[in-house]
Amino acid sequence: MIQPLIDTRPLRTSPAFRRLLIGRTVSTLGGFMTMVTVMFQVWDVTRSTAWTGAVGLAQALPLVVFGLFAGAWVDRADRRRVYLAATVGQAACSLLLAVQGFTGHVPVPAVLVLVAVQAAFGALGAPAAGVFVPRLLPRDQVAAGLALNQITGQSMMLLGPALAGVLLGRLGIGTCYLLDALSFGLAFHGAFGLPALPPQGEPSRAGLHGVLDGLRFLAGHRVVRGALITDLAATVLSFPVSLFPLVNAERFGNDPRTLGLFLSALAVGGIAATALSGAVTRFGRPGPVMLGAAAVWGAALALFGLTSNPWAGLALLVVAGAGDATSVVSRSTIVQTRTPDALLGRVTAAEQIVGQAGPSLGNVRAGLVAGWTTGATSLISGGLLCLLAVAAVAATTPELRDGAAVPAD
Known part of the structure; x- marks a missing residue:
């Protein structure tokens, strides 16, 4: 019998995958909130589309520039440790964004530097996280695990900007950044209990x-x-x-x-x-x-x-x-x-x-x-x-x- 609904076997068979998915889902929600908050802050200060365009550049450039080198490093190390370190780095950047959001005295270029540094940590964490699903799940459940990642990510893409819009009006930009920093705590918890995940085979040169x-x-x-x-x-x-x-x-x-x-x-x-x-x-x-x-x-x-x-x-x-x-x-x-x-x-x-x-x-x-x-x-x-x-x-x-x-x- 064909089962059309999303395959939830990974949630039942792998507690480690389940914890990881919950943590990454909450962190993704925080990430979309920060994306909207940065755009709002930069526009509010500059009223310039050139500066708001620079936000996208600050988010994308580190991934393009450092991505392949980050991947090579990930293939030489314990992927779990790399992901945890990258998560701490991203949380620290969100915390610094929250501090400047509460004080309100940091120039826009400094905000973009923090965004770029956070994106660089993300460029390191993404290839490390890329090995989790095939290492935690049987081969016949990998596609199902990726589908679960996809649906939670897209759901947060809908919810995150809307939630940020509500919270920005009521609590301000500093609180939105702080909530993102806290969301990385769940991502860290989700990956902390994983086993060591060194490369299987010859490590990268x-x-x-x-x-x-x-x-x-x-x-x-x-x-x-x-x-x-x-x-x-x-x-x-x-x-x-x-x-x-x-x-x-x-x-x-x-x-x-x-x-x-x-x-x-x-x-x-x-x-x-x-x-x-x-x-x-x-x-x-x-x-x-x-x-x-x-x-x-x-x-x-x-x-x-x-x-x-x-x-x-x-x-x-x-x-x-x-x-x-x-x-x-x-x-x-x-x-x-x-x-x-x-x-x-x-x-x-x-x-x-x-x-x-x-x-x-x-x-x-x-x-x-x-x-x-x-x-x-x-x-x-x-x-x-x-x-x-x-x-x-x-x-x-x-x-x-x-x-x-x-x-x-």
Whole structure:
């Protein structure tokens, strides 16, 4: 009998995974609160979109610059200790942000430095956390564990900004930062009871040599490489967020209520698809699922560019969000089950960079094309290019197209 609801076996079979998930979920909530709080504080002080744009740069640049080197370091050490150290570093940065929030006398560049340092600790902790699921769960439950991570993360993405908005008005920026600092305590508790998790196999070589070893693995492993290329192509060619204000003005009468629903529709689709992911994660063949889901993302966005009915547009964004969430879970399943443990930190770091850089580059591409043509044209062309890219990956990577089954333990 097919079980369509999300597979909750990891919560029942692994107390360690359950503690870890609870801690990381609360910490993710705090992270989204801090993201909104920083944007609010910087705008309140500067009234400058250039400075608010710099917030995004401070959050993204450390991951791109240090990510692969952090992954190489993670593949030389006990991943549990690295994650705990990174969590303490992030908590300390949030605590310093809270102090300056209560005092109110710190210049904006200093705030951005704290944000960047916190992001650097995050760039170290992310590849360490990337080994937890495949080390704590049996192979046939890895996809289910990743789906649970996905649905809790997306739920916090909806709740965190809304909660921050309420608390900012009532308690101020210092309290929001302080709550984020406290949330890292639960993340620390969730990982503290884990066993030691050193690399299984030959540890990474130091420095650039270890990074190059990871890149050579990515270049030579067709399934993992195809999964990352599919994700990068889908986001670079068709990421729609920067187009939402323009398309709303072109097609939907510039109604601010419609614009506000666009991002929510993507998140709702992602949550719904993950909540109903049981059959997908039990299927055990993430390769064709990922390709199909990426194609759904591109097709839905192309159709969104064609519609002038706001309800149809929102429905298509829900479908796009569902395709994106399914693709992310399938891609992560491929990465975490096909990568040797000794290389997993570096490959997870590369996956994180793709996830960060792809949407940013996609927003730039979308904006440039819209500037030359229209927002609708940019959406339609991006969706069609995404479909072509997915078809090209499927045609040139039969190992991914025909199965990419989860290997047995």
